[in-house]
Amino acid sequence: MRADARKNRDHLLAAAGTAITEQGVDVSMRDIARRADVGLATLLRHFPTREALLDALLRTSFEVLTAKADTLEKSSSPGDALAAWLRDCVAWTTEFRGAITLMAAALEDTESALHASCVTLRAAGARLLTRAQDVGAARTDIDGADVFALVAALAWLGDQPSLAPRADHLFDVVAGTILTAPGRANPA
Incomplete structure (x- = not known):
């Protein structure tokens, strides 16, 4: 170009x-x-098309979030890496209002221009989750799809004017539910 x-x-x-x-x-x-x-x-x-524009715009952000997962994986403890990445994803999805709905739909639609980028982003989160689970820092009864759903839920909370002031607190509650102390039994 x-x-x-x-x-x-x-x-x-x-x-x-x-x-x-x-x-x-x-x-x-x-x-x-x-x-x-x-x-x-x-x-x-x-x-x-709108989807072509959104694909170009969102793909760049997805690449940044995926690269952030790679960096955190190398530089932080597994639990800290997962928590930091989740916070970044929630912040991004809150900033780009409505993007989480497109992302969820794109994951199911293999013909969507956003599908591959969304799958890659979800895989990055799943990789961080697995790493945290392997050292006992995250509960073992969730997977990458659950992490994505929690990001979506937290982003929705941040997008609601009446709930936005509580979004950080609720993020901490959810993160505290996902993450466990090493050696502690996973919550059920």
Whole structure:
């Protein structure tokens, strides 16, 4: 891709990211184009569908979260790595309002442009969970799908105005339920 085309694409993605942060994933393509100070046709030339735009925008974030899991796996204890990664995922899904619904749907839809990225992200979380389980730092009766569902639930809480002030506390409650002290029996 030419440098100017890459710059235009990055500008559109930045505008889309801001719009989604403010209005959620259902923001209109026209609003995104307006925010980017381009015509709708220009936006559609780069991203012919909403899913193509969301795929490009979310894939970058998924790659960052997946890389974060790799870094945490190498630099932190298993329990700390899992807790930090969960917090980052919840923060991201809360920031991109409505993204968690798209992610959950994409996991089930192998034809979705987001499917592969979502599967990779879920696998990163499952890997951190397994590592924590192997040393007795996480309960053994949950799996990667459960971790993803908990991220979704916590993101939903953060997206509810009346519950948002309690989101950090509830994250700590959920994390405390997932994580165990080494050598302590896993809660049932």
